[in-house]
Amino acid sequence: MTTVPYSSSLGRETTYLNHSHKIRSWLLTLDHKRIAILYMISITFFFVIGGIAAVLMRLELMTPQGDLVKAETYNKLFTMHGVMMVFFFLIPSIPAVLGNFLIPLMVGAKDLAFPRLNLASWYLFMTGGIFALVALVAGGVDTGWTFYTPYSSNYSNTYVVLTVVGIFINGFSSILTGLNFIVTIHTMRAPGLTWFRLPLFCWSLYATSLIFILGTPVLAITLVLVGVERIFHIGVFDPSLGGDPILFQHLFWFYSHPAVYIMVLPSMGVVSEVITCFSRKRIFGYAFVAFSSVAIAVLGFLVWGHHLFVSGQSIYGGLIFSILSFMVAIPSGVKVFNWTATLYKGSISLQTPMLYVLGFIGLFTIGGLTGLYVASIAVDVHVTDTYFIIAHFHYIMVGGAVMAYMAGIHFWWPKMTGKMYPEWWGRFSALMIFVGFNLTFFPQFILGYLGMPRRYYAYAPEFQALNVLSTAGASILGIGYLLPLLYLLWSLRWGKDAGPNPFRATGLEWKTSSPPPTENFEKTPIVNEEAYAYHRMEMTGDTVATH
Amino acid sequence: MTPSQPIDPHALDHHHVKGLAHHFDDMDQQHEAATLGMWAFLATEVLFFGGALAGYAVYRSRYGDAFAAASHHLYLWIGVINTAVLLTSSFMMALAVNAAKQGNRKKIVTFLILTILLGLAFLCIKGIEYYLDYREHLVPGNIFEANWHEIFPHIDGAHPGSMMFLRQVQLFLMFYYILTGIHAVHMIVGISVMIVLAVKASRGRYTAEYNSPIDMAGLYWHFVDVVWIFLLPLLYMVQH
Numbered sequence: 001m002t003t004v005p006y007s008s009s010l011g012r013e014t015t016y017l018n019h020s021h022k023i024r025s026w027l028l029t030l031d032h033k034r035i036a037i038l039y040m041i042s043i044t045f046f047f048v049i050g051g052i053a054a055v056l057m058r059l060e061l062m063t064p065q066g067d068l069v070k071a072e073t074y075n076k077l078f079t080m081h082g083v084m085m086v087f088f089f090l091i092p093s094i095p096a097v098l099g100n101f102l103i104p105l106m107v108g109a110k111d112l113a114f115p116r117l118n119l120a121s122w123y124l125f126m127t128g129g130i131f132a133l134v135a136l137v138a139g140g141v142d143t144g145w146t147f148y149t150p151y152s153s154n155y156s157n158t159y160v161v162l163t164v165v166g167i168f169i170n171g172f173s174s175i176l177t178g179l180n181f182i183v184t185i186h187t188m189r190a191p192g193l194t195w196f197r198l199p200l201f202c203w204s205l206y207a208t209s210l211i212f213i214l215g216t217p218v219l220a221i222t223l224v225l226v227g228v229e230r231i232f233h234i235g236v237f238d239p240s241l242g243g244d245p246i247l248f249q250h251l252f253w254f255y256s257h258p259a260v261y262i263m264v265l266p267s268m269g270v271v272s273e274v275i276t277c278f279s280r281k282r283i284f285g286y287a288f289v290a291f292s293s294v295a296i297a298v299l300g301f302l303v304w305g306h307h308l309f310v311s312g313q314s315i316y317g318g319l320i321f322s323i324l325s326f327m328v329a330i331p332s333g334v335k336v337f338n339w340t341a342t343l344y345k346g347s348i349s350l351q352t353p354m355l356y357v358l359g360f361i362g363l364f365t366i367g368g369l370t371g372l373y374v375a376s377i378a379v380d381v382h383v384t385d386t387y388f389i390i391a392h393f394h395y396i397m398v399g400g401a402v403m404a405y406m407a408g409i410h411f412w413w414p415k416m417t418g419k420m421y422p423e424w425w426g427r428f429s430a431l432m433i434f435v436g437f438n439l440t441f442f443p444q445f446i447l448g449y450l451g452m453p454r455r456y457y458a459y460a461p462e463f464q465a466l467n468v469l470s471t472a473g474a475s476i477l478g479i480g481y482l483l484p485l486l487y488l489l490w491s492l493r494w495g496k497d498a499g500p501n502p503f504r505a506t507g508l509e510w511k512t513s514s515p516p517p518t519e520n521f522e523k524t525p526i527v528n529e530e531a532y533a534y535h536r537m538e539m540t541g542d543t544v545a546t547h
Numbered sequence: 548m549t550p551s552q553p554i555d556p557h558a559l560d561h562h563h564v565k566g567l568a569h570h571f572d573d574m575d576q577q578h579e580a581a582t583l584g585m586w587a588f589l590a591t592e593v594l595f596f597g598g599a600l601a602g603y604a605v606y607r608s609r610y611g612d613a614f615a616a617a618s619h620h621l622y623l624w625i626g627v628i629n630t631a632v633l634l635t636s637s638f639m640m641a642l643a644v645n646a647a648k649q650g651n652r653k654k655i656v657t658f659l660i661l662t663i664l665l666g667l668a669f670l671c672i673k674g675i676e677y678y679l680d681y682r683e684h685l686v687p688g689n690i691f692e693a694n695w696h697e698i699f700p701h702i703d704g705a706h707p708g709s710m711m712f713l714r715q716v717q718l719f720l721m722f723y724y725i726l727t728g729i730h731a732v733h734m735i736v737g738i739s740v741m742i743v744l745a746v747k748a749s750r751g752r753y754t755a756e757y758n759s760p761i762d763m764a765g766l767y768w769h770f771v772d773v774v775w776i777f778l779l780p781l782l783y784m785v786q787h
């Protein structure tokens with residue numbers, strides 16, 4: 001890329017963070033960077049709530065008998081854990097925080113295409129979150145995060161409608177964010193920034209946005225139908241009133257399977273950015289990595305039926321969905337192979353973001369391969385509704401998506417705040433999270449295979465040893481998440497100044513100062529090079545001075 | 548390099564062109580963004596209605612007789628009149644967009660008002676129709692349960708299959724209200740937007756160079772129109 005003028009760190013600059021400190025200037029901001037920070041604070045809050053629910057569940061599961069909480073409370077705990085983590089943390093995590101912050105910077109624009117819509121989507125997100133919180137405080141929901149009918153529609157006597165309204169509103173926040181990203185990537189790229197020069201993070205968020213705008217509305221209308229059935233007692237999904245509960249499952253998973261890719265595709269984008277930087281190499285097979293994102297998004301819409309293998313779907317339906325689910329392994333495998341090939345003969349440095357990314361690749365591979373087990377109908381029948389499923393999707397959603405979110409937060413923290421995080425603590429907690437995660441969830445694969453069912457607060461005594469192991473792992477994992485919260489806040493005040501490009505990374509976001517000025521670039525940058533030109537950077541020496 | 552100054556992005560008017568937001572380079576880029584954004588939004592809308600229509604399709608293929616019987620009780624002639632009203636409204640909208648392209652302020656306002664009035668007429672007629680439906684007890688739930696023999700006098704309540712039939716009729720009615728209801732909500736949103744646009748247009752906000760909002764509102768309004776064209780046969784003309 002050409003050397004674009006950026007403000008040097010001489011003297012005190014005006015940045016997006018310090019141009020005004022009034023509360024109003026935050027709550028009414030149209031700056032994508034500030035909105036990203038608002039999202040970061042909000043989703044951290046929801047993560048803590050979902051995390052507390054998980055802690056209570058793991059404590060209950062220390063002993064085989066139900067002793068810490070009542071069975072009903074346990075049902076509410078796992079529902080709240082799922083709702084908070086899926087809808088209010090994982091789905092917005094990388095897109096709404098890192099995507100919001102980075103996409104305009106990466107494409108060399110001043111902002112997203114629709115700044116007002118962007119702010120509106122944060123308000124929708126918060127409104128949805130408040131509905132869900134009110135439901136929690138009022139007494140909770142016990143349906144599970146999947147809201148299966150007719151239990152959720154006519155039989156549960158908890159705050160289903162309130163929660164569903166919250167998720168409905170939150171859905172529009174996702175839609176608007178996706179719409180903004182698509183339009184920005186299409187229409188606001190800097191001169192010279194062709195599609196195949198885009199950072200792969202943009203490609204993966206583009207694919208994610210397709211799911212946002214095409215999947216979320218189906219969830220929205222489905223939740224409307226659940227609400228109508230519940231309020232008016234009309235049998236949309238209730239078999240005793242002429243409805244079909246399987247129809248709910250089809251509609252729900254038409255969104256909620258692709259939602260898994262809403263969590264994983266952005267993670268894959270982060271991995272591509274980080275792995276090239278810390279291997280000092282261009283990505284292996286750029287076009288394959290880029291198109292595999294789109295392929296995953298498209299295929300993701302065709303596999304929802306693998307959640308219905310035991311629900312009364314026809315055997316032919318099951319077979320087709322099984323085959324299609326296997327096919328998702330192809331683009332996923334392409335990515336893993338390309339990342340590994342990128343590492344090959346690279347000059348690898350194991351800084352915190354890279355540790356998380358390497359963790360991601362390992363855990364995502366385990367999560368993906370066990371995904372092939374459960375895509376096989378015969379195995380799935382054996383492990384449906386057991387801890388095997390829990391372990392499988394936590395390897396994808398925590399081992400994959402959360403690891404990558406952590407990688408991204410550490411990688412771009414210097415850009416967002418202008419400060420470095422403490423490297424030793426960063427590596428230490430990355431290690432803790434990796435160890436804690438595996439200790440928590442690997443035993444659950446075994447538990448599930450042995451037949452321990454999910455969603456029960458009591459279990460057979462022979463499962464205790466593995467459950468204690470899992471709870472022990474969860475405490476390590478918990479501390480692993482707490483540490484970054486503390487040292488990142490610490491770094492805001494006492495961290496070293498980062499300078500514009502502390503990791504000597506390519507990409508337009510590193511060509512402006514840290515933290516960037518409100519208008520992002522002093523002059524619209526011009527791009528005349530592929531993304532990840534690390535080979536050239538290594539040969540010619542860094543074109544951009546780092547400090 | 549000079550360090551950047553304190554900046555309020557909306558005070559950044561160095562290349563001030565009327566109607567051009569600060570973060571776009573030029574009018575073309577802004578218009579392209581608006582158009583793509585609206586089409587993406589309409590794709591979302593298709594899937595939103597699509598979810599409900601998928602449910603409708605499943606039940607109609609299973610309960611064709613009940614759906615046909617229930618559909619027969621709706622006021623087809625009101626639906627047809629309303630279709631004509633809405634199509635005319637869409638035509639007025641097209642004329643407003645055309646006027647905006649020429650930057651003709653008076654025409655923009657006139658045609659927008661006509662579009663709005665026809666939209667309101669549609670909603671009024673729809674409201675009257677709902678009232679007539681209500682008078683005939685065509686409302687799923689308690690009202691229907693208590694009065695179904697007035698609607699289907701030939702049905703024997705003691706017959707085991709008839710209860711199922713009556714529930715299927717209510718499923719149809721539910722889809723009728725949900726689909727026309729969310730369509731009406733879309734109309735109300737569209738009318739509200741056009742009122743704002745009409746006020747702005749009367750103040751000369753739109754010119755031959757800058758008229759994207761009217762163009763976008765037009766796209767949206769035609770979409771709402773197209774949805775209705777699907778709903779009319781699906782709800783009012785079910786044969787079996």
Ligand SMILES: [Cu+2]
Nearest residue numbers: 257304306307
């Ligand atoms: Cu799935």
